[in-house]
Amino acid sequence: MTPPPEILLVTGMSGAGKSTVLKTLEDLGWEVVDNLPLSLLDRLLNALPPAGTEDMHRPLALGIGARTRDFDAAQVVAQVERLRAKGGYEIGTLFLDCESDELARRYDETRRRHPLALDRPARDGIERERQLLAPLRQWSNRLSDTTHFNAHALAQQVRAAFSRSGVGDTIVSIMSFGFARGLPTDADLVFDMRFLRNPHWEPDLRPGTGRDPEVAAYIAADPAYADAVRKIEDLLLLLIPRYIAEGKSYVTVAFGCTGGRHRSVHVADRVAERLLTAGFSPTVTHRDLAAAPQDSLEGNPAGK
DSSP: OOOOSOEEEEEEOTTSSHHHHHHHHHHTTOEEEESOOGGGHHHHHHSOOOTTOTTTOOOEEEEOOTTSTTOOHHHHHHHHHHHHHHSSOOEEEEEEEOOHHHHHHHHHHHTOOBTTBTTSOHHHHHHHHHHHHHHHHHHOSEEEEOTTOOHHHHHHHHHHHHOBTTBSOOEEEEEEEEGGGOOOTTOSEEEEOTTSOOGGGSTTTTTSOTTSHHHHHHHHTSTTHHHHHHHHHHHHHHHHHHHHHTTOSEEEEEEEESSSSSHHHHHHHHHHHHHHHTTOOOEEEETTTTSOOOHHHHOOGGGO
8 A cells, every 4th residue: 555645743842732722734735643552653544545545645644632532752752763764754743842931821711621630730731741742842853833833823834844746736716607596605715797798688699609719709809808807817826826835725716707607707717827827727617608698688678
Protein backbone atom coordinates (compact mmCIF):
# COMPACT_ATOMS: atom_id res chain seq x y z
CA MET A 1 0.00 0.00 0.00
CA THR A 2 1.32 3.47 -0.88
CA PRO A 3 2.10 5.43 2.29
CA PRO A 4 0.76 8.97 2.78
CA PRO A 5 3.04 11.51 1.09
CA GLU A 6 3.46 13.29 4.41
CA ILE A 7 2.58 12.59 8.03
CA LEU A 8 2.35 15.34 10.63
CA LEU A 9 2.00 14.71 14.36
CA VAL A 10 0.17 17.62 15.98
CA THR A 11 0.75 17.79 19.70
CA GLY A 12 1.32 20.29 22.48
CA MET A 13 -0.32 21.93 25.44
CA SER A 14 -4.05 21.52 25.95
CA GLY A 15 -5.66 24.84 25.09
CA ALA A 16 -2.82 25.89 22.78
CA GLY A 17 -4.88 25.40 19.61
CA LYS A 18 -4.62 21.76 18.52
CA SER A 19 -8.29 21.60 17.53
CA THR A 20 -7.91 24.74 15.40
CA VAL A 21 -4.83 23.32 13.67
CA LEU A 22 -6.49 19.98 12.92
CA LYS A 23 -9.67 21.62 11.61
CA THR A 24 -7.62 23.90 9.35
CA LEU A 25 -5.58 20.98 8.03
CA GLU A 26 -8.79 19.10 7.30
CA ASP A 27 -10.09 22.13 5.37
CA LEU A 28 -6.81 22.08 3.41
CA GLY A 29 -7.54 18.52 2.31
CA TRP A 30 -5.45 16.59 4.81
CA GLU A 31 -6.78 13.38 6.31
CA VAL A 32 -7.08 14.05 10.04
CA VAL A 33 -7.23 11.57 12.95
CA ASP A 34 -7.31 12.89 16.51
CA ASN A 35 -6.40 11.14 19.76
CA LEU A 36 -5.43 7.87 18.10
CA PRO A 37 -3.90 5.44 20.62
CA LEU A 38 -0.26 4.96 19.76
CA SER A 39 -0.70 1.19 19.64
CA LEU A 40 -3.06 1.61 16.66
CA LEU A 41 -0.73 3.72 14.52
CA ASP A 42 0.59 0.82 12.45
CA ARG A 43 -2.95 -0.43 11.83
CA LEU A 44 -4.02 3.04 10.66
CA LEU A 45 -1.11 3.34 8.23
CA ASN A 46 -1.92 -0.06 6.76
CA ALA A 47 -5.66 0.59 6.45
CA LEU A 48 -7.40 1.38 3.19
CA PRO A 49 -8.14 5.10 2.61
CA PRO A 50 -11.71 6.37 3.12
CA ALA A 51 -14.16 5.61 0.31
CA GLY A 52 -13.94 8.09 -2.53
CA THR A 53 -10.41 9.25 -1.66
CA GLU A 54 -8.41 6.30 -2.99
CA ASP A 55 -6.72 8.34 -5.71
CA MET A 56 -6.21 11.54 -3.78
CA HIS A 57 -2.98 10.55 -1.98
CA ARG A 58 -3.63 12.98 0.85
CA PRO A 59 -1.18 13.89 3.61
CA LEU A 60 -2.11 12.64 7.08
CA ALA A 61 -2.31 14.66 10.32
CA LEU A 62 -2.41 12.84 13.67
CA GLY A 63 -3.52 14.70 16.77
CA ILE A 64 -1.86 13.33 19.88
CA GLY A 65 -1.49 14.63 23.41
CA ALA A 66 -1.68 13.94 27.10
CA ARG A 67 -5.36 12.97 26.77
CA THR A 68 -4.58 10.28 24.19
CA ARG A 69 -5.00 6.76 25.50
CA ASP A 70 -1.63 5.08 26.35
CA PHE A 71 0.18 8.39 25.80
CA ASP A 72 3.85 8.43 26.69
CA ALA A 73 6.14 11.07 25.18
CA ALA A 74 9.15 8.76 25.04
CA GLN A 75 7.08 6.07 23.29
CA VAL A 76 5.86 8.59 20.73
CA VAL A 77 9.45 9.51 19.89
CA ALA A 78 10.46 5.85 19.67
CA GLN A 79 7.49 4.95 17.47
CA VAL A 80 8.17 7.76 15.03
CA GLU A 81 11.87 6.94 14.85
CA ARG A 82 10.98 3.33 14.13
CA LEU A 83 8.66 4.34 11.27
CA ARG A 84 11.30 6.62 9.83
CA ALA A 85 13.84 3.82 9.97
CA LYS A 86 11.50 1.56 7.99
CA GLY A 87 11.57 4.10 5.18
CA GLY A 88 8.77 5.41 3.03
CA TYR A 89 7.37 7.80 5.63
CA GLU A 90 8.02 11.52 5.81
CA ILE A 91 7.03 12.39 9.39
CA GLY A 92 7.10 15.80 10.99
CA THR A 93 5.98 16.97 14.41
CA LEU A 94 4.28 20.27 15.20
CA PHE A 95 4.36 21.19 18.89
CA LEU A 96 1.94 23.89 20.03
CA ASP A 97 3.17 25.77 23.06
CA CYS A 98 1.65 28.62 25.05
CA GLU A 99 2.58 30.55 28.18
CA SER A 100 1.02 29.16 31.34
CA ASP A 101 -0.65 32.45 32.29
CA GLU A 102 -2.39 32.61 28.91
CA LEU A 103 -3.48 28.97 29.11
CA ALA A 104 -4.92 29.56 32.57
CA ARG A 105 -6.76 32.62 31.24
CA ARG A 106 -8.24 30.61 28.37
CA TYR A 107 -9.48 27.89 30.72
CA ASP A 108 -10.96 30.49 33.03
CA GLU A 109 -12.63 32.28 30.12
CA THR A 110 -14.19 29.13 28.65
CA ARG A 111 -14.95 27.61 32.10
CA ARG A 112 -13.53 24.30 30.95
CA ARG A 113 -11.64 21.97 33.23
CA HIS A 114 -8.07 21.06 32.39
CA PRO A 115 -7.95 17.34 31.42
CA LEU A 116 -5.12 16.69 33.91
CA ALA A 117 -6.70 18.64 36.77
CA LEU A 118 -10.38 17.80 36.80
CA ASP A 119 -10.67 18.44 40.56
CA ARG A 120 -7.87 20.99 40.97
CA PRO A 121 -7.00 24.46 39.64
CA ALA A 122 -6.16 24.56 35.93
CA ARG A 123 -2.60 25.71 36.68
CA ASP A 124 -1.87 22.39 38.38
CA GLY A 125 -2.83 20.52 35.24
CA ILE A 126 -0.90 22.93 33.01
CA GLU A 127 2.33 22.40 34.90
CA ARG A 128 1.83 18.63 35.06
CA GLU A 129 1.19 18.50 31.32
CA ARG A 130 4.24 20.66 30.61
CA GLN A 131 6.40 18.09 32.41
CA LEU A 132 4.83 15.15 30.55
CA LEU A 133 5.31 16.79 27.16
CA ALA A 134 8.83 18.14 27.72
CA PRO A 135 10.61 15.29 25.82
CA LEU A 136 8.23 15.68 22.89
CA ARG A 137 8.67 19.46 22.80
CA GLN A 138 12.43 19.13 22.73
CA TRP A 139 12.31 16.52 19.96
CA SER A 140 9.72 18.17 17.66
CA ASN A 141 11.01 19.72 14.46
CA ARG A 142 8.33 22.47 14.42
CA LEU A 143 7.38 24.67 17.34
CA SER A 144 4.58 27.22 17.33
CA ASP A 145 4.00 29.50 20.33
CA THR A 146 0.34 30.50 20.22
CA THR A 147 0.40 32.79 23.27
CA HIS A 148 -0.44 35.87 21.22
CA PHE A 149 -2.51 34.13 18.52
CA ASN A 150 -6.26 34.01 18.28
CA ALA A 151 -7.85 31.13 16.37
CA HIS A 152 -7.96 33.10 13.12
CA ALA A 153 -4.27 34.03 13.23
CA LEU A 154 -3.29 30.45 14.04
CA ALA A 155 -5.36 29.12 11.14
CA GLN A 156 -3.67 31.62 8.82
CA GLN A 157 -0.24 30.41 9.96
CA VAL A 158 -1.25 26.79 9.35
CA ARG A 159 -2.57 27.56 5.89
CA ALA A 160 0.68 29.33 5.00
CA ALA A 161 2.84 26.44 6.24
CA PHE A 162 0.84 23.36 5.23
CA SER A 163 -1.09 24.13 2.05
CA ARG A 164 -0.10 21.51 -0.51
CA SER A 165 -0.57 21.86 -4.26
CA GLY A 166 -3.52 19.80 -5.48
CA VAL A 167 -4.71 19.03 -1.94
CA GLY A 168 -7.56 21.05 -0.48
CA ASP A 169 -7.43 23.68 -3.23
CA THR A 170 -10.37 26.09 -3.14
CA ILE A 171 -13.08 24.95 -5.55
CA VAL A 172 -14.35 27.87 -7.64
CA SER A 173 -17.76 27.33 -9.23
CA ILE A 174 -19.53 29.57 -11.74
CA MET A 175 -23.22 29.02 -12.30
CA SER A 176 -26.14 30.56 -14.18
CA PHE A 177 -29.75 30.48 -13.00
CA GLY A 178 -33.16 32.00 -13.53
CA PHE A 179 -34.63 34.24 -10.85
CA ALA A 180 -38.08 32.99 -11.85
CA ARG A 181 -37.07 29.54 -10.57
CA GLY A 182 -35.54 30.72 -7.32
CA LEU A 183 -32.19 31.88 -6.01
CA PRO A 184 -29.43 29.25 -5.63
CA THR A 185 -28.97 28.47 -1.95
CA ASP A 186 -25.21 27.87 -2.05
CA ALA A 187 -24.02 30.99 -3.89
CA ASP A 188 -21.46 33.24 -2.19
CA LEU A 189 -21.84 36.05 -4.75
CA VAL A 190 -24.89 36.71 -6.94
CA PHE A 191 -24.90 39.06 -9.93
CA ASP A 192 -28.20 40.11 -11.55
CA MET A 193 -27.96 40.28 -15.37
CA ARG A 194 -31.52 41.48 -15.89
CA PHE A 195 -30.26 44.99 -16.69
CA LEU A 196 -29.12 43.66 -20.10
CA ARG A 197 -31.56 43.51 -23.00
CA ASN A 198 -33.44 40.23 -23.15
CA PRO A 199 -33.07 37.91 -26.19
CA HIS A 200 -36.27 36.14 -25.19
CA TRP A 201 -38.31 38.88 -26.84
CA GLU A 202 -36.55 38.43 -30.19
CA PRO A 203 -38.46 35.63 -31.99
CA ASP A 204 -35.37 34.40 -33.85
CA LEU A 205 -33.30 34.25 -30.66
CA ARG A 206 -35.88 32.95 -28.19
CA PRO A 207 -35.35 29.21 -28.90
CA GLY A 208 -31.59 29.54 -28.50
CA THR A 209 -29.43 29.95 -25.39
CA GLY A 210 -26.60 32.14 -24.26
CA ARG A 211 -24.17 29.63 -25.75
CA ASP A 212 -25.35 30.34 -29.31
CA PRO A 213 -23.20 32.91 -31.16
CA GLU A 214 -26.21 34.95 -32.35
CA VAL A 215 -27.62 35.20 -28.82
CA ALA A 216 -24.20 36.04 -27.36
CA ALA A 217 -23.66 38.79 -29.94
CA TYR A 218 -27.08 40.29 -29.17
CA ILE A 219 -26.33 40.39 -25.44
CA ALA A 220 -22.82 41.77 -25.94
CA ALA A 221 -24.18 44.60 -28.11
CA ASP A 222 -26.03 46.08 -25.13
CA PRO A 223 -24.40 49.49 -24.38
CA ALA A 224 -23.95 48.59 -20.70
CA TYR A 225 -22.49 45.14 -21.33
CA ALA A 226 -18.76 45.77 -21.87
CA ASP A 227 -18.14 48.03 -18.86
CA ALA A 228 -20.40 46.10 -16.50
CA VAL A 229 -18.98 42.64 -17.24
CA ARG A 230 -15.40 43.90 -17.18
CA LYS A 231 -15.95 45.45 -13.74
CA ILE A 232 -17.51 42.22 -12.47
CA GLU A 233 -14.48 40.29 -13.73
CA ASP A 234 -12.12 42.75 -12.05
CA LEU A 235 -14.05 42.43 -8.80
CA LEU A 236 -13.87 38.63 -8.88
CA LEU A 237 -10.14 38.70 -9.63
CA LEU A 238 -9.77 40.81 -6.49
CA LEU A 239 -12.09 38.81 -4.24
CA ILE A 240 -11.40 35.17 -5.14
CA PRO A 241 -7.71 35.25 -4.07
CA ARG A 242 -8.84 36.79 -0.79
CA TYR A 243 -11.34 33.98 -0.24
CA ILE A 244 -8.58 31.47 -1.00
CA ALA A 245 -6.21 33.19 1.45
CA GLU A 246 -8.90 32.93 4.12
CA GLY A 247 -9.06 29.17 3.56
CA LYS A 248 -12.56 29.06 2.08
CA SER A 249 -13.06 25.58 0.62
CA TYR A 250 -15.75 26.55 -1.90
CA VAL A 251 -16.45 29.81 -3.72
CA THR A 252 -19.62 29.85 -5.82
CA VAL A 253 -20.42 32.81 -8.08
CA ALA A 254 -23.92 32.87 -9.56
CA PHE A 255 -25.22 34.92 -12.50
CA GLY A 256 -28.97 35.28 -12.81
CA CYS A 257 -31.42 36.48 -15.41
CA THR A 258 -35.16 36.01 -15.58
CA GLY A 259 -35.39 32.54 -17.11
CA GLY A 260 -31.78 31.39 -16.76
CA ARG A 261 -31.30 30.52 -20.45
CA HIS A 262 -29.79 33.55 -22.21
CA ARG A 263 -28.08 36.47 -20.45
CA SER A 264 -26.91 34.64 -17.34
CA VAL A 265 -25.61 31.69 -19.38
CA HIS A 266 -23.55 33.87 -21.70
CA VAL A 267 -22.06 36.00 -18.92
CA ALA A 268 -21.26 32.96 -16.76
CA ASP A 269 -19.36 31.36 -19.64
CA ARG A 270 -17.48 34.56 -20.41
CA VAL A 271 -16.47 35.16 -16.79
CA ALA A 272 -15.37 31.53 -16.41
CA GLU A 273 -13.09 31.97 -19.44
CA ARG A 274 -11.60 35.11 -17.91
CA LEU A 275 -10.90 33.31 -14.63
CA LEU A 276 -9.36 30.42 -16.53
CA THR A 277 -6.91 32.73 -18.28
CA ALA A 278 -6.06 34.23 -14.88
CA GLY A 279 -4.94 30.83 -13.58
CA PHE A 280 -8.07 29.58 -11.81
CA SER A 281 -9.88 26.34 -12.68
CA PRO A 282 -13.58 27.14 -12.36
CA THR A 283 -16.31 24.58 -12.88
CA VAL A 284 -19.34 25.86 -14.78
CA THR A 285 -22.95 24.77 -14.38
CA HIS A 286 -26.11 26.15 -15.96
CA ARG A 287 -28.96 25.29 -13.62
CA ASP A 288 -31.90 26.27 -15.80
CA LEU A 289 -30.44 25.98 -19.30
CA ALA A 290 -32.74 23.09 -20.23
CA ALA A 291 -35.92 24.79 -19.00
CA ALA A 292 -38.54 25.64 -21.62
CA PRO A 293 -38.90 29.36 -22.44
CA GLN A 294 -42.12 30.90 -21.09
CA ASP A 295 -43.44 34.39 -21.73
CA SER A 296 -45.13 34.40 -18.33
CA LEU A 297 -41.76 34.08 -16.63
CA GLU A 298 -40.06 36.83 -18.60
CA GLY A 299 -42.31 39.70 -17.60
CA ASN A 300 -43.14 42.73 -19.72
CA PRO A 301 -41.41 42.79 -23.12
CA ALA A 302 -41.17 46.58 -22.86
CA GLY A 303 -38.49 46.03 -20.24
CA LYS A 304 -36.39 43.78 -22.38
